Amino acid sequence: MKFTDVISPFLAWSRAAKKVDTIPYPNQQNPGADRYRGFHINDTSKCIGCGRCETICENKAIDMVKVEGVDPAKGDSGLRPVVDYGRCCWCALCIDVCSTGSLAFTNSYSWVTENPDTCRYTPGVDQKPWDNQEKGFRQNNDVLGWAGSPREQMEIETPEKRIENFDEVVKGYTIDQAMEEAARCIQCGLCISACPAHMHIPDYLKAIAEGRFVDAVKLFYDNNPLPEMCGKVCTRQCETVCAMGYQGESIAIRWLKRFACEQFESLADVLALDAQPGEPNGKKVAVVGAGPSGLSAAYYLSRKGYEVHVYDRLEKGGGVSWYAIPEYRLPADGISKQMEVFEQAGVIFNYGKDVTKELLTDLENRFDAVYLAVGLQKPSDARIEGEDISEVKPAFDFLMNAPDKGQKLTGKKVIVIGGGNVAMDAARTCVRLGADVVLSYRRRIEDMPADDEEIHEAMEETIDFRPKTIPIRIERTESGIRYLYHEAKMVDNPKGGRPLPKPKDDVEHAVDADILFSAIGQTSDIEFIPESMQKGMKLKWGRIIVNESQYTGYKNFFAGGDITPGEGDAITAIADGLRAVQGIIDRLR
Amino acid sequence: MGVNPATDPKKTTHLFFGPQHPGVTGNMSVEMWFDGDQITKAITHVGYLHRGFEKLMEKRLWIQNFPLVCRICVPEPDINEECYAMAIEELTGIEVPERAKWIRTLVLELARLAVNLMAFGGQGGTLGLGTAAMWGITFRDFVLDLFEELTGARIYHIYIQPGGVRRDLPQGFGGRVEKVLEKIEKRLPELDRLVLNNAIFKLRTQNVGVVKPEWIEEYGLVGPVARGSGSVRDVRKDAPYEIYSKLEFDVVTESGNDIFARVMVRRREMDLSISLIRQILSKMPQGPVATKLPNLTEWRVPAGEVYSRVESSRGEYGYYVVSDGSLKPRRVHVRGPSYVHAVPLLERMLVGANIADVSNIMVSLTTCPPEIER
């Protein structure tokens, strides 16, 4: 036993002279590190109540509860998370998966109490001393990517190849691509309130994710009888509020609907028993117009046992939505697959019947109820000086009579005026027919009402976009026509809403062309309604005003779709049909 | 049938040691019979911290188990996250980016340093050397401040995730780690003088609590307990995981077979950890730190079984993870080194030892009761 071993422990006394490591806590504060996982805060304005924090919390410490002052809206469930600090383990999984990144930790850690029942609070609603701390564990989605993930990329035709022909641009998902994409859904249900028809979106996405495509199709048909059409051309209001869209890309709900329908040759035998006519109850209903709204009303009425007769001007069902949209977006042969379901459901179709006063008065006497779903027939005129020249044609009529089968436009120069879906379709159809196209629109590109995927694809296809151009007049020249316009600058609108385009200067720019298509929208002509009915109904700007169950107020007449004021897209028309069915059932009970 | 002489009430006294006893590491108790002050028979009782982790893990999604998993061993939680993450990556085939591997190794080595500091001081503490315990835990606190800055929590970091780590290193983190290492290196010699060249410490630890080399293979001993008796088993060398194959180091081993040898192994492991941390910080590559995972609430790990191994401060630490392809694990079995050290080995070593050395031997095995009972 060496002598030094006895002495060396006493050298520890040298420590007494040195600086002490103590942090005298209450006098000298010791704040948590910048990333410290302290107590919760939540920005209730950014929070959309999607419930992801509640599902990921393994201790069931978070409950979604109603909070007064926050009510449900489109894209916000109105619920806010309550955190129970008798369960929480401060693991921050809820922070990393928060869709909008509103939930976060502060770096304060000191909370002592005598009463254990006060340990539950709603961050952001109940006032807490650490509410405005900047430091703390915050979400970092581009490192982890839990809060929002990119979409499964679908195989899309290259711009060069797709402008030669009219085959479908978007090829659709493979099976495991679709199942992976559907598995991204977090079942928060915000899309249900955004979809006009309130489809059971989380349920059918879960069905697709688990490979149960038959259940998915059955869930479509519960409140949307045209799922394949909606799968290709819907305006996707659900995807705008999708919780995954805040930090990543929203779930491709539209393409997944299309995928599920394309898995089956015939939807009719998939639905089999679901699509049988109900036992007849002796009542007859007439539906005028075989567009989305008319078809959806006819389908559910016939399944409720009503005898349904559908009248339409065209030779086949599907209405304007089906024929105005060109082949590369919505192939026409798809309609027969959809119409089979209606025939199986017992709907009787009468094609080639133009809507006239005599037809309506005849229907009024013969049928217990009539549903007007005639939509808008007349393209509205562009109100530009010189639009009566023969080369200036409305885009709507051009698209209606199957332009892809018509004559080629190679070497011609075409001008399209307008910014909606019809303008996009007209421009891209002319490109496919060999013309080079100039598109003129009064406002900015982001103000265009067309679908942003459409605009993006159109831009890739050698179309010369000219936003912020105000038309002046159209003149005839020897070789064709000349279109003159002003360059515009955006002036914000005194009454709020979108900024207005005002001519920047009075310089007149000119573009020569052979044909000009105006796609400013459609209006309706209501001459076909007899005077007696017109007095009974409320009409405003050519639209029929209806109450919430689509009742026009005149006898047993209901109306829906584009003829009534509203969004004017296919899914709203289908939703109108659904409400009309409920209205008819209640009225004819 | 004759009375067992070891527990014959006329000759031996029966006593419980723990679970409420300052000398016990954590919550464990030893039921002892002894004749005079020589122990004739000992039975370890565990179960005081049993929370049924493995049952709870079968009820939670794969990602939800991370906060649970790191609570299994309190002094060193990161090895659990690492083991569990490696098992999932093995089953799913998820790739871990290069930088994430370096950061994971950094976290593991920092955690090893912190535990060894506490264990080194704690060994002195059980012999009445309170100052050594105080200093050990104070030095460990400097390392915990680094963890707080890196992961957001002092003890339970929940930082290692399947596919990498949750956040990148904060700005200037390497410099601060270097400063803490220097501070510890400057003050470790003081701790050595107080503990290692301390006459009483030597008297109380040399050829006390002897672990015979042939017991290593018989009981499956690992870590400092085995390396104190000449074994060279170290998972970082035998089955290198993460980036240990890229670091130069050799296995620390002693052949004294007694408590002093085990303490020396832990002391030299601290220097090894410090040199490893410096190597890691100097060669840390740039790049992403996490691969993107699918939607966590719908994440299914393909069916399969795997036994992933990590070198913890107490030895080889294994996770036997079984997945049946569903959203939740079918079975997760945690195999900690303290299982064989504290139950069969301790019961054998205590026979013949005297009462004063019971907590001394127990602390020298650095048993961590939650690892035994999970």
Added chain:
Amino acid sequence: MYCNQPPEKPGNKKELLEKITNMARANSLWVTAYGTGCGSIELRPLGTSRFDMERFGIAMRPTPRQADVLIISGYLATKTLKRVIRVYEQIQDPKYIIALGSCTINGGMYFDSYNTLNVLDKYLPVDVYVMGCMPRPEAIIDGFSLLMQKIKDGRAHGWKHYKENLDYYRENQKKIITDWDLPDYNW
């Protein structure tokens, strides 16, 4: 049963004497060195020079006989509950309990475990709760200062409440500890 007379009722001391004794009690809280859960690892930095609870007169004592405070540092397994009851009842009056972490309030992350208690104050009278999983040493110091304030105000009657409703606590405890082989009250 060598001691069967009921626990004596505390007599009513004079006001000033009570205030002085409370002041003395508050400033010398001795804690039983019994880490019942995972939170006890944060008591160690508290005991060392880094956060130094010695400044408040708090010291760790090995046996319950010399202690005033029992810290339930997190979850409580059923096997540990039996030992904790014995330790708590061996601490001399007045005695206090500090509960750390969320496991003592509503089960914490082991709320669905078959072996851990969920609501602690059904079994033992708790004076102060400290939030955190696991609460930092500084938060535990706040817990102690709240307890000291509570003692100085003379509001810390957890132990009296335990004695007065002993049968309520026993009934709850016996639901958990089925083979009750402890004496009726562990002096």
Added chain:
Amino acid sequence: MIDKVKNGFEIRFPLYKLVREQHNYLHVKVDMVSAMDAIVMAKTSLGHNVLQLISTVDRIEDGVFQITWILENYGACTVLLISADFPRENCLVPSLSQIWPAASAFEREIFEMYGISFPGNPREGEDFLLESWKDTPPMRRDFETEEYAMRVFGERQPREHIDPRQYVGDIVGEWNTPMGRKRKEEK
């Protein structure tokens, strides 16, 4: 090195099933009868003489317990896992406590947690983790731990749990479609 072990198995147990193989890791599955001689062979002739772990997987839907022995070869640093299925009803597995002393601890725990008895284990039935446990062995899949915890330990206040998905659906009347399909039976 591991292929020596592998063909060791191919000779003695031709109908073994390979579960996973890496350069120093092999997991084989043998039938119930030849499990014991596989282990003895691994210990004696293949050099895997260290028992690391005995684990049990409850495959309730196939009605079997899959017992896995994890053996390690310290010399060659390789790991060998041998698994075998045993019937779930009153399952009997031969004990290894004669060969490895540590095995008796593993087997005691498995007896307590799964109810699998290991004849030959001298200390079976001793309390290991649980104290006076009367219910079904907790690790079996048919034991519901959350329901047990709520019944025995209860919780401070029940959850006021609203599922956003159903809440939004009910507000906009998602399910009162003309067909009147109800959410429950159509799920």
